[in-house]
Structure formats: C-alpha cells, structure tokens
C-alpha cells in the first residue's frame with residue numbers, strides 16, 4: 001500500500017513534470033524499451049492534469065465523484081503510470097515491475113490491470129467516443145465531474161474521432177475536455193505528412209467545440225488553458241490542442257531523428273537519466 005504521509009503535496013508543477021519524466025525513464029530502463037519519447041513530451045500535460053486540474057482521491061481510485069482521465073493512446077501507458085506513481089495512486093515500488101509478468105503495469109495500458117487506468121486504449125481512435133458516453137452518463141447522474149480524454153494527433157486521422165466530436169457537440173457535453181498531444185509524430189512518420197489534420201483547432205471549432213491551442217510544454221500556458229476549458233461558460237465540449245516536443249528534457253534524444261518508437265540504445269538509459277537529472281528544477 002502507498003504510505004500517503006510520504007507524498008509531498010508542496011512540490012511545484014515543474015518538479016512534478018520532472019518527476020514524471022524521471023519515473024518514465026526509469027521504467028523504460030527496466031525493460032530497455034518503451035514509448036519514452038511520447039512520455040517525455042506529454043509529461044507537462046500530465047503534471048497539470050494530475051496536480052492542478054483533476055479531482056481524485058489517490059487512495060480511492062474508483063471514488064464516484066472523481067474526474068475521469070481516459071488514456072485513449074494505450075501505448076502511452078508508461079507516461080500515465082509515471083503520473084499515477086507520482087500521484088500516489090500506484091505505490092512507488094511497483095515502478096520496478098514495469099512490463100514484467102504479473103505486473104499491474106503492462107507495457108500497453110489495460111483498465112483491468114491498473115488502478116487509475118480508466119479505459120483500455122490502444123485500438124486507436126476510441127477514447128473520445130468512450131468519453132462521450134461517460135460524459136453523457138455523468139450528466140444523467142447529475143454529476144459535476146469532468147471527463148478528460150488524452151489522445152494523440154495521429155488519432156485525428158481516425159473517423160471514429162470525428163463521429164465522437166460531432167456527437168459531443170450535439171449532446172452539449174460541457175463536461176468533456178479533449179486533450180490532444182500534438183507531437184507531429186505517428187507510427188508511420190510525421191502526422192502532418194501522413195494525413196494532415198491541420199488546422200486541428202479549426203476542425204474542432206467547426207464541429208462545435210470550444211478550442212484552445214497552446215505550447216504543451218509550457219506549464220503556465222497549460223494551467224491557463226485547463227482553467228479556461230473547465231470554467232468556460234457555454235454548452236460546448238472543450239478541446240485543448242497541446243503542441244509538444246517528443247523527448248522533451250533529454251536534449252540528445254530531442255535532437256535524434258525522431259520516430260514513433262525512439263531508439264535508446266542499451267547503454268543510453270543511464271545517460272538519459274543523467275542528462276535529465278542535470279535539468280532538475282530546484
């Protein structure tokens with residue numbers, strides 16, 4: 001069990017984001033693989049989600065009054081585990097079990113395995129549709145909770161995403177916030193070259209959403225956007241397009257030719273951790 005007295009509630013968002021990056025890299029080092037490029041890129045979005053925006057109880061992950069955080073991108077599990085470990089939803093010692101047999105932290109996210117993992121994402125393009133259903137359900141229960149759906153820019157190429165976007169506006173789901181990790185990368189190459197979704201913000205607007213687009217590695221900009229999304233006085237569902245940089249925080253990986261599955265050689269995990277540690281916020 002997590003000892004909740006150990007959790008320091010006074011850390012800054014910059015420290016939280018750094019801790020999320022550090023935990024993701026440490027998990028990657030356990031298996032010598034993992035989607036760490038995405039995790040490093042989206043760490044600031046997760047820090048603002050878990051340490052500014054979301055209502056939840058670490059000791060009671062299924063608390064009915066919680067906001068639901070959906071990881072549509074199941075292969076980003078390593079990033080969400082890092083946030084859940086940092087938040088105390090998962091105990092720290094489980095980090096070392098990442099990807100091993102019988103671990104609650106499988107390499108792709110599965111709801112039945114992991115506390116705090118609300119959905120099994122991974123067939124891509126389904127998180128937003130699930131979020132629409134959950135947001136409708138919460139409204140019928142007169143709940144004031146929000147749904148946050150984290151998806152990728154690659155998922156903007158899925159038709160199911162736009163069916164969900166259309167129905168969210170139709171049903172006036174003002175309790176649904178869609179976060180798009182726009183890192184301009186998907187499995188086969190740069191998203192904007194594979195099947196461009198630009199202007200992504202304009203498309204969501206045309207579908208009837210309240211939309212913001214921010215630098216997804218700027219904590220201040222993210223806090224402002226998350227607050228505006230939650231407090232916006234209108235019936236529209238809300239989207240925040242977050243432009244992020246893959247591998248953020250580890251310069252030698254940032255500069256590497258970026259691919260969906262960033263190559264980190266056997267001997268580079270320790271180096272990546274060392275480089276990250278040099279940038280630790282005070």
Ligand SMILES: [Mg+2]
Nearest residue numbers: 152153154185
């Ligand atoms: Mg992407």
